[in-house]
Structures are given as C-alpha cells and as structure tokens.
Amino acid sequence: MSLSNKELRLYLDGLLKVHEINDFCPNGLQVEGKPQLKKIVTGVTASQALIDEAVKRNADAILVHHGYFWKGEAQPIVGMKKRRIKSILDNDLNLFAYHLPLDVHPEYGNNRQLANLLNLENISAVSGVKPTGVVMTGELPSPMTADEVAALLSKKLNRHVLCEDKSGSLLSTLAWCTGGGQGYIETAVEIGVDGFITGEVSEQTIHTAREMDVAFFAAGHHATERYGIKALGEHLKEHFSVDVEFVDIDNPA
Structure with missing residues (x-):
C-alpha cells in the first residue's frame, strides 16, 4: 500500500501538533520528493549515511528527528549540506523531520x-x-x-x-x-x-x-533519542499499512 507525501505531512503535522510548538527548525516536509510513498526509512538524524541507506533500501521518504535548516546555521548550500541535499534530490526522496514536536x-x-x-x-x-x-x-x-x-x-x-x-x-x-x-x-x-x-x-x-x-x-x-522516531515509524506502519524500516546509524555522542 502507498500514501501520498501530502497525506503523510498532514497526518504527522496534526498528530505531533506542529503549529502549537515554537522550534529551532522547520518541522514537517523539509525536502519534497516523489508524490507517492511505498517505503519509509526512519532514523535519528538525516546524515549522509542514513540517506545512503535509504537509497540502498529503495525508500521513497526519510523520516527523522534531526533534519536540516536550523536557526543560526550558515545558509549557503555548499560542502556537506550540498552533498546531502543533492543525494536527496537526485533520488527523488522526501525528507520529513520533527524535532521538539517529537521530543514532547x-x-x-x-x-x-x-x-x-x-x-x-x-x-x-x-x-x-x-x-x-x-x-x-x-x-x-x-x-x-x-x-x-x-x-x-x-x-x-x-x-x-x-x-x-x-x-x-x-x-x-x-x-x-x-x-x-x-x-x-x-x-x-x-x-x-x-x-x-x-x-x-x-x-x-x-x-x-x-x-x-x-x-x-x-x-x-x-x-x-532513538526510540521516539522508531515508535512513530511503527505507528505509521500500522496506521497506513505502509513499509517502514528503522535504520540506526551508530553515533557515540
């Protein structure tokens, strides 16, 4: 079964009450990709390693706790940021990120x-x-x-x-x-x-x-912070009957 990226955005924004919470980054759909989603990869942070795993696993969307476009960060899309975003765009992936709304x-x-x-x-x-x-x-x-x-x-x-x-x-x-x-x-x-x-x-x-x-x-x-995004993904898998897989990219910090 598949669902649209718009349907997922509206559902998650409502479930996590995004518009009630002031945050340090945009919450929701941060990078738009293909309109229909059959496979979602979840993880803590939208690192290059997680993006690469999502591509290997034929995902249509990545759902994370730590996404992009934080207040105070440099705005030019160069270097590491350019490589990450290019990988997402080249593979027509959707990137969804929820920070404080997922914490609380x-x-x-x-x-x-x-x-x-x-x-x-x-x-x-x-x-x-x-x-x-x-x-x-x-x-x-x-x-x-x-x-x-x-x-x-x-x-x-x-x-x-x-x-x-x-x-x-x-x-x-x-x-x-x-x-x-x-x-x-x-x-x-x-x-x-x-x-x-x-x-x-x-x-x-x-x-x-x-x-x-x-x-x-x-x-x-x-x-x-592994367990919130994992639990959210498991909920989506049950609620929408869509393929959702949690990928844990090791980080000692």
Whole structure:
C-alpha cells in the first residue's frame, strides 16, 4: 500500500501538533520528493549515511528527528549540506523531520519512550516548562542507587553512561529530558527529584550536580533519542499499512 507525501505531512503535522510548538527548525516536509510513498526509512538524524541507506533500501521518504535548516546555521548550500541535499534530490526522496514536536509527544515522544524503556511509573510533564513535555518526571518501580540506575540505562541503551552522584543515597524519583537537555538540571533540582537523566553533559553540569546534591546521568544524545522516531515509524506502519524500516546509524555522542 502507498500514501501520498501530502497525506503523510498532514497526518504527522496534526498528530505531533506542529503549529502549537515554537522550534529551532522547520518541522514537517523539509525536502519534497516523489508524490507517492511505498517505503519509509526512519532514523535519528538525516546524515549522509542514513540517506545512503535509504537509497540502498529503495525508500521513497526519510523520516527523522534531526533534519536540516536550523536557526543560526550558515545558509549557503555548499560542502556537506550540498552533498546531502543533492543525494536527496537526485533520488527523488522526501525528507520529513520533527524535532521538539517529537521530543514532547505524550505517546510517541522521545521523553515518553525513554520512560517506557526504564519502566518508570506515575509519569507526568513538568508544569511551567515549555513546550509541555520537554521535561518529565516519574518514579522508579523500586528505589535504586545511582550506580544501579546507570547500569540499567547502560543495558537498555547499549552504551556507557556517565553518572555523577555525591550522596550515595537511594533514588526514587527522576526527571529527564532526552538529547541536549543538560541545561534543565536546575529545573530538576527545583522540583525536588532525586536524579536527572539527559543525553549530553556540559562542564558546568557536573558542578551543579555536586553542589545541588542531585544524581546526574548523561546517557548519550543519540542513544536517548532513538526510540521516539522508531515508535512513530511503527505507528505509521500500522496506521497506513505502509513499509517502514528503522535504520540506526551508530553515533557515540
């Protein structure tokens, strides 16, 4: 079965409530290709490696979390950007990208999917942080040490996890923001959770964790954001009966 690129755009824009969220890039159809879609490849980032895999797999569209045309980036289409876009145009591919709308979606979003992966309970979005759902809180099924949480994350995400914990206390409540969310650590402290999970770490984040007595976990930008786009693709496969394949391009960051 196939669907049109317009049909997919309208469906995803509505499902992810694109027009309600201010973002750093355009969300939706970023590069238009062939009008009918029989095969969709999903992935975290529209890298050259993912484009090449999509071509090899005879895809008609690529659906990613990290697309193109970010605010503040250089506008000329030269070098790496030119090679990527040329590959997409030469192969008549459609490129769909959803950034913050996918992070915060209550069912398919990166934050929700990470919570599901860890079997967290009593999950809710932190009120007052926009867009709603960009920081979430929940409870571990049973109290764990920070080392045990780090080991769980490492097992589930299949990567090394940086853990900073001064107190050694048992953790019961967590806050998290996938990807580059280390700046929300003070929000986590303000709402009184025991630990904060994100993808990346900055130099000052470690000092904040130590001085404000909160356990901190950096589990990888790519690793923490695999699961939203994967879940969204699985939903499309079921909803439209279209061929959708997730391709994980390894990235240690």
